Every structure is written in structure tokens, then in C-alpha cells.
Amino acid sequence: MTYLTLTAVLLLLATPAAAQTPAPGIEVSQPWARATAGAGRSAAVYFTLRDHGAADRLTGASTPVAGMAMLHESTESNGVAHMRMLNAIELLPEHDTVLRPGGLHLMLTGLNGPLRQGQTFSLTLTFAHAAPVTLTVPVLAPGAAGP
Amino acid sequence: MRPARDDAARDTGGAIAQLGERLNGIQEVVGSIPIGSTTASLKDVEMSRGWRTWLLPTLAIIVVLVIGGGAWLYISQDVSAQIGGIGGPFTLIDGSGQTVTDRTFRGRFMLVYFGYTFCPDVCPTTLTTVAAALDRLGPQADQVQPLFITVDPARDTPKVMHEYTAAFSPRILGLTGSEQQIGAVARGYRVYFASHAAAGTSDYTVDHSSILYLMGPDGRFVAPLRTDQSAGALAAEIRKDMTER
Known part of the structure; x- marks a missing residue:
């Protein structure tokens, strides 16, 4: 239910953005990252992808603030939290793919410095077919649950 | 012996004949359904019902x-x-380098979670939920001590743990210890953890049990709490477990 609610909320939030950017391709909305807590050696970035073209795949990301950005998925089975690295995230036409806490996320490692609440950073997403998309990611509080 | 064999043969023959009759019967029923048969069928249906x-x-x-x-x-x-089983004595080190044990927290509930600070997604998400749930508990939160115990003591020094937990809530106490101490508390809480190297770097991630353990003021296990619920639901569950004791 939480996921559905979140998706519904993100859909509602994403709708005006969709109206503003009618160009085909991949639309990225609601990007955010949590400020690093303490030593801050890793961070997660979340956003919603909507593919306005043919089926595609998010294959990677890069940002000046981190040495590496990896596609990850947190899963839970029998009360154990696992995190696995994904080579790509599949995108279906006109379908929202939501990266959110506790699920799909972009993990940043090798941070050049801590991510502080209120700062923004640039992130470039690369796809199997569509042109790369560069976006600005706002950094929210370490305890933020979403934008 | 001979008569017996004849009997057997006769019986077999009889059985085949009976089978033949039954088959004929079925053919009759299938071929034509007279009114009488229908009545009989209905009875059969009622019986089978x-x-x-x-x-x-x-x-x-x-x-x-x-x-x-x-x-x-x-x-x-x-x-x-x-x-x-679950829980038991432990000896660990808090953010200021002081030794703490399970007895340090007697008289209050302990809300225990195992994780590590390099964890980018699940641990911050859980600590965020815990911090928000404590806010919702109001004055009752004073009776709950949330503990974030690392399963990655090699990287999570007392200072790292303190800075990490402080970013979520000053109420949450980050605990680390020697490998032996962490191993012992993890065994006590039946916590599973396993390190995995992150590709291309010297970094590693750790699969770990993702359950919140609510322990009573006597140190005994009260209830496991899900980490993937909302802060409101978690607060309600903690409040319920506290009042039922």
C-alpha cells in the first residue's frame, strides 16, 4: 500500500513536470538525495523515470561529487536486507519507474566530500537508447523520507 | 487346485462380463436419456451432493x-x-568510547537495530522511520532507548557511529565494539550478516537482518517490529507493546 501511495503521490507530483516537458525521451522527475550522515562515505539518490519513447534501460550514472554511481536494489527476504547491484534498470514505455528508499536506488560511493543538506549536485544518467539526461539533485536532510 | 483355477477363471470371466454390462449401461445412458434414467441421475447427483x-x-x-x-x-x-533466546547480555562501546552493557539500559525499553553506516539506503531509511516514530511517541519516547548496533565494526568506529546516529536523532545511540563483541551480540539477537565486495572498489556492502527488536525494561525480548512500516504504524505498535506489559 505504501508503495502504491508513494507511486500515486509521485504520479501526481510528476504530472505538472510532464506537462512542462513534452519532448519525447526519458523524463526524470523528483530527484533527491539524503545528506550524508556523519563520515558520509556513501549516499543514495532517488528519482522517478518516465519513458516517453520505446522501451529502454537505465544503464549508468555519473556525478562530479562521487567516484562511482551504481544502480542498486535493496530487497528483503526473511528479515534480511540485501543490496544487489544491477547492470541496468528496465524502462517500459509510458510507465513510471520509481527509485525510492528501501527499493531501487542509485548508490554513490567514493564521495569527494559529505553531501550537505541544502546543496545540489549534477547527475548524468545514461540509457541504452535514449540520449543522456543531466539533472540537478537537491540534497535533503539525512532523515528525509522524500521530497 | 484345478477347481480353484476354474473358479478364478469364472470369476475373471464374470468380472469382465460385469464390466461389459456396466460399459453397456454407460453407453445406454450416454446414447439415450430416458425419463427414468434422468430421475435416477438426479438422485445420484443429490447423493453425490x-x-x-x-x-x-x-x-x-x-x-x-x-x-x-x-x-x-x-x-x-x-x-x-x-x-x-533473543537478546541476552552484551558489552559494547558507545559514541564517546564508553563501555555499555545491556544492564546500562535496564528500566527502559530498548529498540535495537543492526546495520552499518556505509549502508546507503535501508539503514538511513530505518533510522529515519525510528526517529519519526519516537517523535510521535511524545513523552513515552523517554522510556525507549533506540540502539543502532553496527555489524561493520572495522569501519564503524565510536566516532563514526556517533556522527551517523546524531544525523537522524540525538535519541538514537550508535554502538560498536570489537569483532568478538559484535559477533556475540549478533548471535544473541540471531542476527545474520555477511559482507559483499562492491565491484571495482575496495568498498563493501553488508547484507544484514533488518528487524527492529523491542526489548522490555527487564532486558527480555518483547516483539519484533517491521522496518518497512510507516513511522505512525511503528509508533502505534511500540505504544501497544509498551502498554501491554
Whole structure:
């Protein structure tokens, strides 16, 4: 239910953005990252992808603030939290793919410095077919649950 | 011996003949459905219905008994394991480098979570939920000590743990320890953890149990709490568990 609610909320939030950017391709909305807590050696970035073209795949990301950005998925089975690295995230036409806490996320490692609440950073997403998309990611509080 | 064999042969023959008759009977029923047969069929249907009305509830009762019995066994084993097992004494180090034990927190509930600070997604998400749940508990939160115990003591020094937990809530206490101390507390809480190297770097991630353990003021296990619920739901569950004791 939480996921559905979140998706519904993100859909509602994403709708005006969709109206503003009618160009085909991949639309990225609601990007955010949590400020690093303490030593801050890793961070997660979340956003919603909507593919306005043919089926595609998010294959990677890069940002000046981190040495590496990896596609990850947190899963839970029998009360154990696992995190696995994904080579790509599949995108279906006109379908929202939501990266959110506790699920799909972009993990940043090798941070050049801590991510502080209120700062923004640039992130470039690369796809199997569509042109790369560069976006600005706002950094929210370490305890933020979403934008 | 001979007559017996004849009997057997006759019996076999008889059986085949009977089978033939039955087959004929079936052919008759299938080929033409006279009114008499229909009546008989309806009776059969009623009989079979009667048989089915008994069969289904009986099966249902058996299924309920088997599942219920299994569940009861599971729960009773679980409960006895909990009472006898989960938790127990520990000796760890807090953010200021001071040694703390389970006895340090007697008289208050402990809300125990295992994780590590390099964890980018699940741990911050859980600590965020815990911090928000404590806010919702209001004054009752004073009776709950949230503990974030690292399963990655090699990287999570007392200072790292303190800075990490402070970013979520000053109420949450980050605890680390020697490998032996962490191993012991993890065994006590039946916590599973395993490191995985992150590709292309010297970094590694750690799969770990993602359950919140609510422990009573006497240090005994009260309830496991899900980490993937909302802060409101978590607060309500903690409040319920606290008032029931």
C-alpha cells in the first residue's frame, strides 16, 4: 500500500513536470538525495523515470561529487536486507519507474566530500537508447523520507 | 487346485462380463436419456451432493487442524525461543568510547537495530522511520532507548557511529565494539550478516537482518517490529507493546 501511495503521490507530483516537458525521451522527475550522515562515505539518490519513447534501460550514472554511481536494489527476504547491484534498470514505455528508499536506488560511493543538506549536485544518467539526461539533485536532510 | 483355477477363471470371466454390462449401461445412458434414467441421475447427483457437502467441511477442518497445529507449533517454538533466546547480555562501546552493557539500559525499553553506516539506503531509511516514530511517541519516547548496533565494526568506529546516529536523532545511540563483541551480540539477537565486495572498489556492502527488536525494561525480548512500516504504524505498535506489559 505504501508503495502504491508513494507511486500515486509521485504520479501526481510528476504530472505538472510532464506537462512542462513534452519532448519525447526519458523524463526524470523528483530527484533527491539524503545528506550524508556523519563520515558520509556513501549516499543514495532517488528519482522517478518516465519513458516517453520505446522501451529502454537505465544503464549508468555519473556525478562530479562521487567516484562511482551504481544502480542498486535493496530487497528483503526473511528479515534480511540485501543490496544487489544491477547492470541496468528496465524502462517500459509510458510507465513510471520509481527509485525510492528501501527499493531501487542509485548508490554513490567514493564521495569527494559529505553531501550537505541544502546543496545540489549534477547527475548524468545514461540509457541504452535514449540520449543522456543531466539533472540537478537537491540534497535533503539525512532523515528525509522524500521530497 | 484345478477347481480353484476354474473358479478364478469364472470369476475373471464374470468380472469382465460385469464390466461389459456396466460399459453397456454407460453407453445406454450416454446414447439415450430416458425419463427414468434422468430421475435416477438426479438422485445420484443429490447423493453425490450430500457426499460433497460432508467432504468439503471435513477437508476444511483437516486443513485448518493441520495449518493451525503447524502454526501453533511454530509460534510456541518461536515464543519459547524468544523467551529463552533473543537478546541476552552484551558489552559494547558507545559514541564517546564508553563501555555499555545491556544492564546500562535496564528500566527502559530498548529498540535495537543492526546495520552499518556505509549502508546507503535501508539503514538511513530505518533510522529515519525510528526517529519519526519516537517523535510521535511524545513523552513515552523517554522510556525507549533506540540502539543502532553496527555489524561493520572495522569501519564503524565510536566516532563514526556517533556522527551517523546524531544525523537522524540525538535519541538514537550508535554502538560498536570489537569483532568478538559484535559477533556475540549478533548471535544473541540471531542476527545474520555477511559482507559483499562492491565491484571495482575496495568498498563493501553488508547484507544484514533488518528487524527492529523491542526489548522490555527487564532486558527480555518483547516483539519484533517491521522496518518497512510507516513511522505512525511503528509508533502505534511500540505504544501497544509498551502498554501491554
